[in-house]
Amino acid sequence: MTANIALSRIHFPVTTLGPGRRIGIWFQGCSIRCPGCISMDTWAPGRGITTIDEVVNAVTQWLPSADGITISGGEPFDQPVALLDLLRRLRSLTEADVLVFTGHPWTKVRETVDASSGLIDALVTGPFDVNQSQTLALRGSDNQELRFLTAMGHERFAPFQRPITEVERTLDVMFDDRGDVWFAGIPGRDDFRRLREMLEKAGARLSTSDDKRPSSGGMSVR
Structure with missing residues (x-):
């Protein structure tokens, strides 16, 4: 019997969260x-309930063209059973690399990672910290760590163990059937604010999913 999973969305291609053209899978629900965070819409638990079978069926069409798979959220490690089940199914279908983002520290997810037995090639760990600098590739804030868990992970992701260049600060833009716009990537600290101000000056009415608490002022990686 396939496991249930709370899913926010899937998309292909994603070009801003790892090398090549990637399948993006965002879990729903985040305890951190x-x-x-710009993705408050992925925080609430109990939404987007589906099955691993349905997720795998949905992404199978893209696997022949995908260079890799990026899993984020929400928080994937808040659903460890579903995460491991999904990883096993994907690994049986493709040799593409797998990158996973988690806001949990390495010490909290290490047991689940060990149980994955090489199913994750590279892992970004640690919470997004709005007060930290944003100078490193593939990380929303510099406190986060990029770990290579397999030989493929080292080969594919070692080039990202460096400062990010301004040319690389791009975003994938996605539109859904309701007319909502989604961004995937690692924006600069004020990019989202500038975009909002630009659209509002042009007369657009904009509702966003970013965290508007007084302490917020940046964007997390999604």
């Missing part, structure tokens, strides 16, 4: 809720 970092101040400054």
Whole structure:
């Protein structure tokens, strides 16, 4: 019997969260809720309930063209059973690399990672910290760590163990059937604020999912 999973969305291609053209899978539900997160819509639990079978069926069409798979959220490690089940199914279908983002520290997710037995090639760990600098590739704030868990992970992701360049600060833009716009990538600290101000000056009415608590002022990686 396939496991249930709370899912926010899937998308292909994603070009801003790892090398090549990637399948993006965002889990729904997050217990960490970092101040400054742009993805508050992925925090609430109990939404987007589906099955691993349905997720795998949905992404199978893209696997032949995908260079990799990026899993984020929400918080994937808040659903460890579903995460491991999904990883096993994907690994049986593709040799593409797998990158996972988690806001939990390494010490909290290490047991689940060990149980994955090489199913995750690279892992970004640690909470987004709105007060930290944003100078490193593939990380929303510099306190986060990029770990290589397999030989493929080292080969594919070692080039990202460096400062990010301004040319790389791009975002994937996605539109859904309701007319909502989604951004995937690692924006600069004030990019989202500038975009909002620009659209509002042009007369657009904009509702966003970023964290508007007084302590927020940046964006998390999604």
